[in-house]
Every structure is written in C-alpha cells, then in structure tokens.
Amino acid sequence: MGDPALSRRGFLAASAAAGVSMTALSGCGGDSDGGSSGTTTIEWWNISTTQPTKDVWAGLAKQFEAQNPRVKIKIVQLENDPYKSKMTALTASGKLPDIFHTWGGGVLKQQIDAGLVEDLTDKSKGWGDGLLSVAREPYLFDEKVYGVPFDIGMIGFWYNKALFKRAGVSEPPTTWSGFLDAVRKLKSAGITPLALAGKEKWPGMYYWAYLAMRTAGIDALRKADEDKDFTGDGFVQAGAHLQDLVDLQPFQKGFLGAAYSSPTGQAAAMGNGKAAMELMGQWAPVVEADAGKGIGADLGFFPFPAVEGGQGALTEVFGGGGGHALRKDAPQAAVDFLKFFASAATDTTLVKKTGVLPVVPAAESALTDPNLSAVQAQLKSATGFQLYLDQAYAPAVGQEVNDSVAGLIAGSKSAQQVAESITKVAKEEQ
The missing domain is CATH 3.40.190.10 (Periplasmic binding protein-like II)
Structure with missing residues (x-):
C-alpha cells in the first residue's frame, strides 16, 4: 500500500486506485442552492475511492436523497494521502466539510480543540449509543461524542x-x-x-x-x-x-x-x-x-x-476503524445522514457488499466469513481498546x-x- 493508512483504514476504501480530482470546499454550511426550492446541499468528504465501496456509498447517498427530497449530498472522494493533506490545510484554515471521514484519536482531538467539530452527544442519543462500544471509543473525548463509526477492526x-x-x-x-x-x-x-x-x-x-x-x-x-x-x-x-x-x-x-x-x-x-x-x-x-x-x-x-x-x-x-464527524454548526440534515448511515439496514448493506465488520448489533447476521466472525467475537468481548498509535497520538x-x-x-x-x-x-x- 505504501502508506499505513491503506491497510489500517480499510483496504477497500483506500487502496491504490485512480485518483479523484480535488474539489473546492463549496458546500460547507449546508447552504441553500440559491433557488426557491429550499434544497440543502451537504458536502460529504470520504476516502472510498475504490470498488465496490465507491458505488455502494454513492447508492446510499441516492437512497437518502430519495427519502429526503429537500437534501442533496455532494460527495467529495479523495485517496488517503491527498485527503489527509487537504484536511490538515482545512483545519488550519478553520473550515471543515459538513460531513468528513475521521479515524478519531489525536487528529480529531486537534480539530475539536480548535472548535471546528460538532458535539454529537445529544444529537446521537437513542441511535448512536447502541453501536458497538469499542467502535465508538476513538470518537469519545471527555465523555462527549464527536464522531459516529461505520467500521471497526x-x-x-x-x-x-x-x-x-x-x-x-x-x-x-x-x-x-x-x-x-x-x-x-x-x-x-x-x-x-x-x-x-x-x-x-x-x-x-x-x-x-x-x-x-x-x-x-x-x-x-x-x-x-x-x-x-x-x-x-x-x-x-x-x-x-x-x-x-x-x-x-x-x-x-x-x-x-x-x-x-x-x-x-x-x-x-x-x-x-x-x-x-x-x-x-x-x-x-x-x-x-x-x-x-x-x-x-x-x-x-x-x-x-x-x-x-x-x-x-x-x-x-x-486496532481502529473509520467514522464520520460533522463540522461545527452543521445543518440538521447532516445529523440525519449520520443516523441513516448508522442504521441496521445501511450497516447490513455495508457488511454484505463492502466487507466491513458490523458496528450495529442487528447487522451481525450479515457476517458469514468464519474468520471475520472470530475477529468480531474478539472485539465484542474486548475489555479494553487501544487506537493505532499513529492516530491516537x-x-x-x-x-x-x-x-x-x-x-x-x-x-x-x-x-x-x-x-x-x-x-x-x-x-x-x-
């Protein structure tokens, strides 16, 4: 892979694939499209540049849009290294995307300390707190929730x-x-x-x-x-x-x-x-x-x-996994999308089609590989979890x-x- 991120953060999501052109940070803030429709456009930055994950995630965005006609999801996909570089620059500028990929740990904490990340503690009650506990840990700081996992390992x-x-x-x-x-x-x-x-x-x-x-x-x-x-x-x-x-x-x-x-x-x-x-x-x-x-x-x-x-x-x-965080004061539609992405139906789709381990207990039935089931069992019985040191520190x-x-x-x-x-x-x- 050439970079620690490729394996640790998901082979399917970050392998050496054709690059995605850089997109300007145009939709932050969930602004209206300027017309009379009142449509809210949400920018979703992720690193899912390879198949099948790329098409699966695009399909999920379309599904969310169908359920929420006044919301448009603008997907910005970057390979791992360009993503990290761009996010470092955006953090320094004080302007992050509405929804963005995060591994948690020290990097997310820097963004939190800069006042750039939305506190999801109250907003995720009732659905976020039911996710696999070890999957949630990298995004918890001072008992507050700043990210929602979609993957763990x-x-x-x-x-x-x-x-x-x-x-x-x-x-x-x-x-x-x-x-x-x-x-x-x-x-x-x-x-x-x-x-x-x-x-x-x-x-x-x-x-x-x-x-x-x-x-x-x-x-x-x-x-x-x-x-x-x-x-x-x-x-x-x-x-x-x-x-x-x-x-x-x-x-x-x-x-x-x-x-x-x-x-x-x-x-x-x-x-x-x-x-x-x-x-x-x-x-x-x-x-x-x-x-x-x-x-x-x-x-x-x-x-x-x-x-x-x-x-x-x-x-x-x-170990570790992937999650999503929101920029400070992101619109409610962004929160709604995270809830949709953390649903049993979505997680089941991700497990079946992209090979991730389930973070929603109800999606475990979709796991059929015996070795991955063994990993899942270890995670569920874990008495402690340490994030990758090059992310934790x-x-x-x-x-x-x-x-x-x-x-x-x-x-x-x-x-x-x-x-x-x-x-x-x-x-x-x-």
Whole structure:
C-alpha cells in the first residue's frame, strides 16, 4: 500500500486506485442552492475511492436523497494521502466539510480543540449509543461524542493452519514465550514464520504497540502520552521482547525492502503460502487473496499473545476503524445522514457488499466469513481498546513510534533508544 493508512483504514476504501480530482470546499454550511426550492446541499468528504465501496456509498447517498427530497449530498472522494493533506490545510484554515471521514484519536482531538467539530452527544442519543462500544471509543473525548463509526477492526495474527501442522504447532500460542517457541518450531521445519513489510514502517509498529499493551498495560500507553514519557520499564521491556523475536530472524528473505500489498510483499507471502503468519488487521484475507492466491480454509486467526508477568490482558485489543464527524454548526440534515448511515439496514448493506465488520448489533447476521466472525467475537468481548498509535497520538509522535520501531527491527536502535526517541519527540510536541 505504501502508506499505513491503506491497510489500517480499510483496504477497500483506500487502496491504490485512480485518483479523484480535488474539489473546492463549496458546500460547507449546508447552504441553500440559491433557488426557491429550499434544497440543502451537504458536502460529504470520504476516502472510498475504490470498488465496490465507491458505488455502494454513492447508492446510499441516492437512497437518502430519495427519502429526503429537500437534501442533496455532494460527495467529495479523495485517496488517503491527498485527503489527509487537504484536511490538515482545512483545519488550519478553520473550515471543515459538513460531513468528513475521521479515524478519531489525536487528529480529531486537534480539530475539536480548535472548535471546528460538532458535539454529537445529544444529537446521537437513542441511535448512536447502541453501536458497538469499542467502535465508538476513538470518537469519545471527555465523555462527549464527536464522531459516529461505520467500521471497526483489530490487529491480530493471521496464520496458515497447514504450515502450523507441518511444524508440529498444534494450537495457536496464547503466551509470548509460547509464540517464540512456535517461531522456533516453524524455522526448524524450514518454514518462514512471519511475513513483514519492512519497507513500510507501520506493520512493525504493531508488534511494539501490542507488546507495550501486554507489558506496561493499556492505561500506561495513555498515561505515557499525557506525561510525554515513554521511558518506563514496561515500554523498554516491550522493545526487549520484540528484540527477542528479531533475534530469531523470523521474517521472510528481503523483508526490509518488502512492501505490504505488492506481488512480492507481506500479504503475498501469506497469500501464496510462503510464510506461516502475519500480524495484520481484519482486511488481511482480502489483501492476501489479491496480492497472492489466498490459502482458503487453511487461513486462521488468533489474538496477540499475553506476556507473562505483564500488566495487560489478552482481551485488550489494538486496532481502529473509520467514522464520520460533522463540522461545527452543521445543518440538521447532516445529523440525519449520520443516523441513516448508522442504521441496521445501511450497516447490513455495508457488511454484505463492502466487507466491513458490523458496528450495529442487528447487522451481525450479515457476517458469514468464519474468520471475520472470530475477529468480531474478539472485539465484542474486548475489555479494553487501544487506537493505532499513529492516530491516537499527535502526528509527529505517532510517526516517531513507527520510525523508531523500524530502527529496532532493522538493528539500528536498541529497546532503550526506542523509548527515549519517542519521549524526545513527545516532549518537543508539548
């Protein structure tokens, strides 16, 4: 994909597809069209530039317009990187679209702190509060609602059951020591244990983030961000545990130059049966089948293992999803559209046609893939949820996490240096 956003924020929604021309921010404010009809035009900015999502979302907008004849939805679609750049500029200018895509976390908080985002706490009562709780978390600040999710997911290990069996690994490991033992068994059997896109730094970050959650605990990740200090023992231990894995040389040949979704990249190594595992989100099966051949019934999923003696729990998950927020003082029609988009009927359509996980409980019946059902079950039973670190934290801090962890995996940084580098950038951002 070339960018952390492509996989983490939805392969179908943000893959490398033909670009969409930039559109001026003309309809903000839900202004009348200037005629006597009294029609309200709402601009909806999203990153759904690929099929089938692009046509599905356009169809939903048409359906909403049919139900609300005095409302027109003007769709502005941008690929991931151009979208982020444009939204950064718009945030600085103080003018955001009526409805806009958000991943929540630190970026949304910056927009909230600037007074640019509508408080949806009261406006979403009765329909928004019934959505999957972990899906809502990235958009909650000071117990107030600033976004409505349409997608949620988590990172975990996707594995090849046939390769596990060949190596004598009878069950997916539930502890870190058991995981390292499985890696050793796979190597002894001549099997590449792990596929990794070392060229793109975000996949490596997943390991450190999860290990930090398991050692320091999920609350420590939030406190470290508040205190601007990632040098605590739990964070250094996370790096040390990752170093133990790196020392086993578990990744495919040439992993440092491998991309995520290219024909010779991480997903292809899994999809072609050349590696036993990859640490990736719920979109992984789609990308594995696209970049490689896919391994069908041999594909399984298990959560990131617990670390013995750590503060974290196996039921605390790391991931994220997509949502929509509204600009401050957006018209009621924009709120109505979010309610429509969060309905059971709409979510069922999204699950069936675009492969997202349901955020509306009533849409779960549309989920038929057993692996995605396993991911959904993990999410529903989660006792804690941590947003992707490069979204949860300020942008510069999140980037430093990616860069420093990549340095550790490449052999140029120690566990202590990773913790110190992230802390240094965090303090500079104060």
